[in-house]
Amino acid sequence: METSIRPEQPSDIPAIHEVNHLAFGQAEEAVLVDNLRNSDAFIPGLSLVAVKEGQIVGHILFTKIKIKDDQGNAYNSLALAPMAVRPEFQNKGIGGQLIRSGLDQAKALGHASVIVLGHEHYYPRFGFVPAEKWNIRAPFEVPSAAFMGIELQEDALGNVRGIVEYDKAFEGV
Numbered sequence: 001m002e003t004s005i006r007p008e009q010p011s012d013i014p015a016i017h018e019v020n021h022l023a024f025g026q027a028e029e030a031v032l033v034d035n036l037r038n039s040d041a042f043i044p045g046l047s048l049v050a051v052k053e054g055q056i057v058g059h060i061l062f063t064k065i066k067i068k069d070d071q072g073n074a075y076n077s078l079a080l081a082p083m084a085v086r087p088e089f090q091n092k093g094i095g096g097q098l099i100r101s102g103l104d105q106a107k108a109l110g111h112a113s114v115i116v117l118g119h120e121h122y123y124p125r126f127g128f129v130p131a132e133k134w135n136i137r138a139p140f141e142v143p144s145a146a147f148m149g150i151e152l153q154e155d156a157l158g159n160v161r162g163i164v165e166y167d168k169a170f171e172g173v
Ligand SMILES: CC(C)(COP(=O)(O)OP(=O)(O)OC[C@H]1O[C@@H](n2cnc3c(N)ncnc32)[C@H](O)[C@@H]1OP(=O)(O)O)[C@@H](O)C(=O)NCCC(=O)NCCS
Pocket: 023, 024, 081, 082, 083, 084, 085, 086, 089, 090, 091, 092, 093, 094, 095, 096, 097, 118, 119, 122
């Protein structure tokens, strides 16, 4: 049976919490998703679920961030975080489907770029490259290969540099 990707609906919220809790084996990311949903960083069309035979088997969230340079400029971007697939459905391509659909949807909504902190061998297959290419840095210590970005519009990051500022919901996670 096909897996379909669609924006979350209010009735999906408990299942999204469960998918995150199961995938990460702890509550932090599930709580983070709930907190981000109630924050200014939330974009309703960019919390996507993967549905298979009526069951929510995966989730991906893109939220608003700023990239701030030392001249006082602030640029809008998106963070991809977190994403989760139910353990028994992992390694079947569902994560990849969520990322591709999410990037397409973010582009269609006019967003310029996406930043992700994640596995350096996974995200490049979707077009992500180390964000150091644009002099975009994380606000915390992180291996540079794991901190990546992608342009959704041509040269969207060409004039952007600086430090990513996440929503305060991310603090402590
Ligand atoms: C990360 C995750 C969402 C990927 O979903 P998925 O449906 O299994 O992904 P896909 O089937 O599209 O791709 C699987 C591939 O990604 C690799 N991969 C993904 N995340 C990885 C990670 N954190 N570490 C190592 N490998 C990872 C797998 O090894 C596999 O590699 P291969 O294609 O070369 O064999 C899922 O594994 C998951 O929920 N993990 C737990 C939560 C988590 O770590 N989320 C990411 C951080 S926000």
